[in-house]
Amino acid sequence: MTIVRRESLAEQAAALLHERIRTGEWPIGGKLPGETTLAAQLGVGRSTAREAIRILAGRGILATRQGAGVFVVAAEAPEGWGAVLQRAGIAAVLEARTAIEVEAAALAAGRRTAAELETLRIALEERQRRRGDLDALVDADMAVHRGIVAAAHSPILLELFDGFAPRSRAAMIDMLRSQAAAGVGGDRSDVHGAGSDPRPDDADHDAHEQMYLAIEAGDADAAARLTRAHLQTLRSRAS
Structure with missing residues (x-):
């Protein structure tokens, strides 16, 4: 039996956010809007937006700076x-x-x-x-x-x-x-x-x-x- 893996909502949100970064909506060094605003732009809840940020941070695309916000550090995931x-x-x-x-x-x-x-x-x-x-x-x-x-x-x-x-x-x-x-x-x-x-x-x-x-x-x-x-x-x- 072939099992089709359904992509989670957070992964879909991460993919959408990543695409918008690729197109230059937020340049490298740019700061993302707050979670509430970003969630509304992505059409998801705050917890999903937060998880999407975590996913892209794990890939080296975003970085969270304590007290400052979330910033774009790369348009693509660093090469392995x-x-x-x-x-x-x-x-x-x-x-x-x-x-x-x-x-x-x-x-x-x-x-x-x-x-x-x-x-x-x-x-x-x-x-x-x-x-x-x-x-x-x-x-x-x-x-x-x-x-x-x-x-x-x-x-x-x-x-x-x-x-x-x-x-x-x-x-x-x-x-x-x-x-x-x-x-x-x-x-x-x-x-x-x-x-x-x-x-x-x-x-x-x-x-x-x-x-x-x-x-x-x-x-x-x-x-x-x-x-x-x-x-x-x-x-x-x-x-």
Whole structure:
């Protein structure tokens, strides 16, 4: 049986109000009339008008300012985070990762536990073992970087990193496969500049090793500097 969902009166009122905002009746920054006036204009009761405002506020179109009223902040609902990430190129993703991971590396140097250092060491070894399989190598590489962010003990930084991770992984794999197909980098390359052989070279492994050693030593400045240099190298190869 097919069930037809009937749109609530508040949703209908919200759609009507949104359409009037789109047509410019209330510009961005403009203030809506009071609930009584707005309800009469929409042909609904005050409680329905209030719910319609709540619906559009939840979509990021309206904002209620205490003691001032309801204001238009956008003509359309802001684009979802997932859509923004899917549209972003690898360079843009790496810029954001740099902002997150440089600070995370510095924090990790001062906050990491012995168990987290052991986890990072294991992740580095796994990254080396996976160098013959591009997809597995990228996954292992992401695990190293996530381990550093986790060791920072900053839930927000970790949440941000995890938000970027699927897009970053997909973009890295696409980039490496494209470069490998084009023969970029010769017979040997690191995970961030793959040629026909996607295995990481000694310089790339050393960069990750040095990041780890700085965190192990509790050197926040070195951890941040090395992480920034590593991600900037990655970004330059993605350009």
